[in-house]
Amino acid sequence: MNHRRMKWTAGTLALVAALAYLYDPPWLGGVTSGFFQWEYPPGEPVFRWTTGRASLFIPGNATTVMIPMRSLFPGPDGGPVTVRVSVDDRFLATITLTDPGAWVRDELPLGRRSTRRRHRRIDLRVNRVVRPRMVGVMTGPPTVW
Secondary structure (H helix, E strand, C coil): CCCHHHHHHHHHHHHHHHHHHHHCCHHHHHHHEECCECCCCCCCCCCCECCCCCCCCCCCCCCEEECEEEECCCCCCCCCCCEEEECCCCEEEEEEECCCCECCCCEEEEECCCCCCEEEEEEEEEEECCCCCCCEEEECCCCCC
16 A cells, blocks of 8 residues: 555544544533523522524433523513424424513423434524523523433
């Protein structure tokens, strides 16, 4: 085998190994997007605001998820705020927040769909944001079963 072919083979193997690692990275469980920092108000539950769209990861073997949600501002035209929830790019549920200030804790069954990945992605899409910070809804830490 000549030197050029050995370099090409080593490079290809390194690329395949990197792609296999990135397909299901172990650190993905701590990754979120579309969220502000956690807030710790005295005497109240810990929470963080979403933007209009937010994503987080939960363990791949979870069968149910509960993400506490609360809206302090009304939705479009004074109506309820809705949050569309998807798991791994599949629609899961629409959560309606009708009472501003009240926490909603809906348990969402994920099904027993077998996944070989370590994590599943949960996407939240809020039907309105409030300017100037562009906040959506308040969310608490997720609980998974």
